[in-house]
Amino acid sequence: MNAPASASPVGALAIVEAVKLYDQGEAKILAVDRCSLDIPAGEICMIVGPSGCGKTSLLNAIAGFHGLDGGSIHLDGHMLCGPGRPQANIGPDRIVVFQNGALFPWKTNIENVAFGPIVQKRLTRKAAREKARLLMAEAGLAGHEDEYPGEISSGLRRRVEIVRALMNDPAVLLLDEPYRALDALTKSVMHEALLETYYRTGTTIFFITHDLEEAIFLGHRVVVMTARPCRPKCIFDIDIPHPRDYGVLTSARFRRLAAEISAQLEEEALKSFARGEKEGGVQ
Amino acid sequence: MTAEIAATATDPRTFRQSLSRRPPSLLANPSTRRACIAVLAALMFWQLGATSDAWLGLRPPIIGHIPSPVAVLEAWRLLLGDPGYWESWYLSFTRVLMGFAAATAIGVPFGLLLAVSRSFRGVAFPVFELLRPIPPLAWVPASIIFWPTQELSIDFVIFLGAFYTIVLNVLGGAREIDPRLLQVARSMGASRWNIFRRLILPGVLPSICVGMEVAIGITWEVVVAAEMISGGGSGGAASSGGGLGFFIWNSYIGGSYPDIIVGMISIGIAGYLSSAFVRRAGARLTPWLAIR
Numbered sequence: 336m337n338a339p340a341s342a343s344p345v346g347a348l349a350i351v352e353a354v355k356l357y358d359q360g361e362a363k364i365l366a367v368d369r370c371s372l373d374i375p376a377g378e379i380c381m382i383v384g385p386s387g388c389g390k391t392s393l394l395n396a397i398a399g400f401h402g403l404d405g406g407s408i409h410l411d412g413h414m415l416c417g418p419g420r421p422q423a424n425i426g427p428d429r430i431v432v433f434q435n436g437a438l439f440p441w442k443t444n445i446e447n448v449a450f451g452p453i454v455q456k457r458l459t460r461k462a463a464r465e466k467a468r469l470l471m472a473e474a475g476l477a478g479h480e481d482e483y484p485g486e487i488s489s490g491l492r493r494r495v496e497i498v499r500a501l502m503n504d505p506a507v508l509l510l511d512e513p514y515r516a517l518d519a520l521t522k523s524v525m526h527e528a529l530l531e532t533y534y535r536t537g538t539t540i541f542f543i544t545h546d547l548e549e550a551i552f553l554g555h556r557v558v559v560m561t562a563r564p565c566r567p568k569c570i571f572d573i574d575i576p577h578p579r580d581y582g583v584l585t586s587a588r589f590r591r592l593a594a595e596i597s598a599q600l601e602e603e604a605l606k607s608f609a610r611g612e613k614e615g616g617v618q
Numbered sequence: 619m620t621a622e623i624a625a626t627a628t629d630p631r632t633f634r635q636s637l638s639r640r641p642p643s644l645l646a647n648p649s650t651r652r653a654c655i656a657v658l659a660a661l662m663f664w665q666l667g668a669t670s671d672a673w674l675g676l677r678p679p680i681i682g683h684i685p686s687p688v689a690v691l692e693a694w695r696l697l698l699g700d701p702g703y704w705e706s707w708y709l710s711f712t713r714v715l716m717g718f719a720a721a722t723a724i725g726v727p728f729g730l731l732l733a734v735s736r737s738f739r740g741v742a743f744p745v746f747e748l749l750r751p752i753p754p755l756a757w758v759p760a761s762i763i764f765w766p767t768q769e770l771s772i773d774f775v776i777f778l779g780a781f782y783t784i785v786l787n788v789l790g791g792a793r794e795i796d797p798r799l800l801q802v803a804r805s806m807g808a809s810r811w812n813i814f815r816r817l818i819l820p821g822v823l824p825s826i827c828v829g830m831e832v833a834i835g836i837t838w839e840v841v842v843a844a845e846m847i848s849g850g851g852s853g854g855a856a857s858s859g860g861g862l863g864f865f866i867w868n869s870y871i872g873g874s875y876p877d878i879i880v881g882m883i884s885i886g887i888a889g890y891l892s893s894a895f896v897r898r899a900g901a902r903l904t905p906w907l908a909i910r
Binding site: 398399400425426427429430431433435437439440441442450451454455483485486499503 | 796798799801802803804805806807808809812816817820821823904905906909
């Protein structure tokens with residue numbers, strides 16, 4: 336199940352001509368318009384774009400939280416949603432880690448982590464806890480097993496949440512600005528921890544962010560989305576070899592990429608700003 | 619944001635220790651000392667006011683017309699040996715417990731059903747909202763008519779007092795559950811039953827506890843009035859005990875004014891004890907809230 340990065344055959348995501356409409360009073364709003372994107376198995380794909388552009392709509396459609404109004408999404412060759420099936424099933428092969436975190440506050444950290452396999456009846460309670468303890472130790476969470484999420488820092492909480500997601504052996508991790516609320520220092524620790532985890536599991540990661548440095552530092556590719564309606568404007572290959580460490584932040588190549596991407600992003604941000612779109616206006 | 623960074627920087631275990639560290643001595647704590655002084659001053663004021671007729675020859679309003687704390691203490695000392703007084707405690711406590719237990723046993727499932735089933739809510743909530751503004755005490759005469767015993771009619775009125783509060787808290791609590799938690803649970807493959815048992819139930823538990831804590835306070839307000847109105851239920855005669863509410867009323871009728879105050883204080887103590895008990899039980903059930 337925990338295939339190493341190189342041999343990971345699962346997690347290829349294909350988004351084909353996806354369309355998502357929202358009702359806003361009388362009017363329909365086009366949140367995602369004929370958006371196509373191929374993410375090969377085992378890639379870290381970073382999605383950046385102006386606030387409220389519809390990135391999260393795309394993520395929700397992949398997760399199955401809502402349906403599409405056109406187009407299709409495929410995972411490893413099967414159609415998650417598309418013609419004849421407007422909404423993907425929600426399932427443990429695609430786990431979302433949210434912006435503000437969604438740990439169960441009444442469960443201890445280890446109970447949170449062990450939750451998935453227990454409710455899926457894939458593992459016994461005991462086996463699930465054993466596996467959870469192991470994964471938590473690997474993620475530097477040893478000693479926090481029996482504490483409640485409310486007792487640990489927000490950085491550690493986010494780490495618990497990612498471990499909880501990985502317990503389900505997902506084909507794709509869907510991260511929606513998971514580190515937004517963290518301070519810069521904690522964030523950089525989280526980035527290195529995420530990469531470390533990634534090098535172990537090789538899980539495909541679909542990662543929405545507003546933080547350009549984060550996008551370049553973590554991603555194999557950075558996809559800049561247009562202002563609403565959302566579709567890829569341009570895609571940057573980040574040709575900095577993995578494994579990466581924080582040293583790359585100061586390299587000339589990193590700076591050059593940052594400048595190029597930010598120019599593209601700014602163009603879209605200005606468009607969206609000029610139209611007076613609210614942050615998170617479309618959920 | 620700054621708080622979050624600070625919490626990140628501190629080791630969570632020492633952080634928790636510093637939260638739960640107790641002050642070295644009760645009286646060394648300035649706020650406790652101030653509270654003690656304030657209570658003593660109030661008692662002194664009461665004593666002086668209540669006895670001012672004897673040594674000043676004038677009666678200030680209100681305070682000049684009630685028994686002094688010394689007289690109350692003396693009356694209390696005598697009552698402690700009176701089985702009728704203790705029976706009043708017993709009777710009121712039994713009524714509160716009956717009504718409260720029934721309100722919890724029916725109110726919690728009722729509130730949960732309202733929260734999870736749209737169709738049930740559509741049918742039951744309008745009726746609930748129609749009945750809710752009627753104060754429990756307004757039900758006393760009607761409930762004496764339709765319950766076979768007076769005891770049951772008092773229990774019923776107490777039940778009503780607690781029921782509405784518990785139901786509303788359960789419903790509100792269920793609405794406050796973060797929808798993302800439900801999404802996450804579903805995406806990890808939790809069944810409907812799992813979501814109910816592992817998410818809705820623990821998610822609502824804090825609100826159930828708060829509802830119960832408020833409700834037990836209301837039951838004491840209701841029991842006293844219900845006993846006064848209904849004439850004390852089965853107990854009947856004065857010192858044979860008709861509950862603490864009836865005890866107060868009876869002391870008034872009988873003209874033993876210090877006993878009125880004893881009854882009032884007794885109800886205060888009873889209410890405090892039961893609230894404290896419910897709060898303790900609630901804290902035990904929701905350990906994750908203690909650390910916030």
